[in-house]
Amino acid sequence: MNATLHLLVTLVLCTVVVRPLARARWVWRSPRTGILLWQMLMLTWVLCAVGVAVAIGLSPYGRDIPTALSSWLxxxxxPAGFTALHVVVLVTGFAMAAGLVAALAWSWIRVVRIRRRHRDILALVAREDEELPGVLILDHPLTVAYCLPGLRAQVVxxxxxLAALSPAEVAAVLAHEQTHARERHDLVLLPFAALRRLLPRIRLVGVMAEAVALLVEMRADECACRDQSPGLLATALRRVSQSAVVPPPGAIGITDGAVAARLARIDRASSPLPLLARLLLLLGGVVLVSTPLSFLVV
Structure with missing residues (x-):
């Protein structure tokens, strides 16, 4: 199987898998494994999309992609049969790669600026409390809790x-938000948000972004339930979600993601996937990513 066909088959496979994986409930049992699977799936999908264009453009050379690209550059x-159409397809592939890198860089710069401004505002209006070290308190009647990620992450x-929740429920909420800060879930979400901004009309990209956002919240729920009672977190989540307050741009709020699905998962208290199953899934993801890399790099 030549490079073009191999990359095209892998691209179709990744595209077909997106919706079933987004609907799968077994992924909820081990959110961190699910997040890694989505990251590898997205990376493979992007590499194959770029690789197909490059492979078609270089097909007249009849050689592997790195060698053909080196000859062209x-x-x-x-070679005979290398037409202007091949050049257009080849340049399109490079433009796709450049666009993705630019979208990722712009999304990062944009969110860093937004968070910097938000921190400046918090420095003026928020306060600290000795009973909640490391947490900023915003005097506001609505029930709001969120994490402002970064190197100097802040939980607000x-x-x-604080008035609506019991101290134990507050502790559960803080454990949830501190997981976002500790595991840098903002970096997990950033590539999907950048791809969604670059390709807003492709519904599958939105499906991927929404599925990862839900798993990120489930991962934070999972860690919070280790420190606090699942019932306390579920009660706090219900109360906070009633305010329907959207967290500010650049922040990750406790009510992000599908609240009903998260509550169902907490109430069900399903056991994690067996270790062997998780390892096999991750091994399959590694094999998937290695497919386009084997043609684009080797």
Whole structure:
């Protein structure tokens, strides 16, 4: 099987798998494994999409992609059948790769600026409390709790949340948000958000982004339930979700993701996937990613 066909088959496979994986409930049992699977699936999908265009553009050379690309860039004699159409397809592949890198860089710069401004505002309006070290309290009647990620991550709760929740429920909420900060879930979400911004009309990209956002919240729920009672977290989540307050741009709120699905998962208290199953799934993801890399790099 030549490179073009191999990359195209892998691209179709990744595309077909997106919706079933997004609907799968077994992924909820081990959110961190699910997040890694989605990351590898997205990387494979992007590499194959770029690789197909590059492979088609270089197909007249009849050689592997790195060698053919080196010949093309090195000014070697063009083979018979190498037309302007091949050049257009080849340049399109490079433009796709450049666009993805640019979208990722712009999303990072944009979110860093937003968070910097938000931190400046918090420095003026938020306060600290000795009973909640490392947490900023925002005097606001609505029930709000969110994490502002970054190298200096900050967890913010409103005075309304402190009044509406018991101390144990507050601790569960803080454990949830601290997981976002500790595991840098903002970096997990960033590539999917960048791809969604670059390709807003492709519904599958939105499906991937929404599935990962839900798993990120489930992962934070999972860690919070280790420190606090699952019932406390479920009660706190229900109360906070009633305010329907959207967290500010650049932040990750406790009510992000499908709240009903998360509550169902907490109430069900399913056991994690067996270790062997998780290892096999991750091994399959590694094999999937290695497919386009074997043609694009080797």
């Amino acid at each position: 090195g000014g070697a004699p063009r 709760v409103s005075s309304g949340a």
